[in-house]
Amino acid sequence: MSISQQNAVPQDTGLEGGAEHYRSIATILDSLDALVYVADMNTHEVLFLNRYGKEVWGDFKDKLCWQLLQSEQTGPCRFCSNPKLLDERGEPTGVWVWEMRNTVNGRWYECRDQAIRWWDGRLVRLEIATDITERKRLEQELQAALGRAREMASTDELTGLNNRRAFFELGEQSFRQARRSGRSMAVIMLDIDHFKRINDTHGHQVGDRALQALADTLRPLLREADILGRLGGEEFAVVLSDTGLGPATAIAERLRRVVEAMAVEQEPEPIRFTASFGVAAGSAADLNLDRLLGEADQALYKAKRAGRNRVEAVLPSPDA
Numbered sequence: 001m002s003i004s005q006q007n008a009v010p011q012d013t014g015l016e017g018g019a020e021h022y023r024s025i026a027t028i029l030d031s032l033d034a035l036v037y038v039a040d041m042n043t044h045e046v047l048f049l050n051r052y053g054k055e056v057w058g059d060f061k062d063k064l065c066w067q068l069l070q071s072e073q074t075g076p077c078r079f080c081s082n083p084k085l086l087d088e089r090g091e092p093t094g095v096w097v098w099e100m101r102n103t104v105n106g107r108w109y110e111c112r113d114q115a116i117r118w119w120d121g122r123l124v125r126l127e128i129a130t131d132i133t134e135r136k137r138l139e140q141e142l143q144a145a146l147g148r149a150r151e152m153a154s155t156d157e158l159t160g161l162n163n164r165r166a167f168f169e170l171g172e173q174s175f176r177q178a179r180r181s182g183r184s185m186a187v188i189m190l191d192i193d194h195f196k197r198i199n200d201t202h203g204h205q206v207g208d209r210a211l212q213a214l215a216d217t218l219r220p221l222l223r224e225a226d227i228l229g230r231l232g233g234e235e236f237a238v239v240l241s242d243t244g245l246g247p248a249t250a251i252a253e254r255l256r257r258v259v260e261a262m263a264v265e266q267e268p269e270p271i272r273f274t275a276s277f278g279v280a281a282g283s284a285a286d287l288n289l290d291r292l293l294g295e296a297d298q299a300l301y302k303a304k305r306a307g308r309n310r311v312e313a314v315l316p317s318p319d320a
């Protein structure tokens with residue numbers, strides 16, 4: 001039942017003129033570019049709806065708020081703000097501001113709700129809701145752009161792998177986590193053999209394709225938790241959590257064999273290449289990423305010196 005049906009003129013406003021004043025205030029509320037409604041907090045009966053509300057949600061007579069303002073509700077809304085609007089003594093707490101996407105028109109609203117005493121003494125919810133769909137759209141676009149910018153800042157453009165910065169960030173995070181439990185961490189460094197020859201013989205673009213093909217080949221061979229990155233040029237590295245030297249060396253050997261067997265399509269014939277690997281592992285309690293990478297780099301250097309296309313491993317002493 002609507003206010004006008006009840007001839008519900010506020011009795012305690014101090015305004016003179018009764019219904020005339022009520023009509024003036026209703027005219028003001030009707031002129032707002034926002035939803036204003038009042039609903040009984042116990043029965044959910046809609047007692048007032050301004051013009052904006054009627055234009056969007058229709059006639060409110062004999063409708064409960066959740067029937068009028070939302071679609072496909074079979075009872076009071078799960079997100080109903082009523083519990084936020086009263087304290088433990090059942091007294092109004094003040095204005096509650098929240099955002100919601102309306103299920104009838106799909107638009108976003110900023111809602112300012114408060115419990116007030118209606119003219120007849122009952123507690124009602126007054127809601128003033130402004131359409132913030134455009135602001136939400138801009139916020140979402142901004143979030144998406146930020147996400148893309150973050151991804152670009154951490155991704156190697158050529159291969160799509162973690163770039164050097166992201167590799168160190170994620171790697172150090174992984175070491176920090178392992179340090180508490182003293183778990184074993186391993187690092188594999190790998191470097192394409194005689195990569196300069198590929199560039200010199202086939203051109204830089206073919207060299208780029210070889211780097212991309214290597215990245216695409218390595219990625220699926222590693223676990224989700226392993227951190228693979230391109231450190232620069234034709235040098236890559238992997239951080240393996242919970243991995244000792246033996247298993248890490250076995251993984252490096254598997255990668256070496258796969259690289260040796262892969263081919264990059266190219267006319268008149270595919271390009272093949274090999275890579276050298278350096279592996280280091282130790283307890284995260286005694287070592288950090290820099291130290292282990294340095295050790296793996298030494299092992300890689302040894303592999304290059306020993307003839308390339310091989311894996312060399314080192315177990316650093318904790319106090320070295």
Ligand SMILES: Nc1nc2c(ncn2[C@@H]2O[C@H](COP(=O)(O)OP(=O)(O)OP(=O)(O)O)[C@@H](O)[C@H]2O)c(=O)[nH]1
Nearest residue numbers: 191192193194195196197199204205207208233234
């Ligand atoms: N195509 C391409 N080449 C790159 C890129 N970054 C570095 N390089 C090339 O990688 C080559 C590295 O050469 P070197 O450091 O001499 O190493 P290498 O020829 O692989 O020899 P070894 O490592 O000793 O087996 C150089 O020719 C660089 O120009 C890149 O992003 N794309």
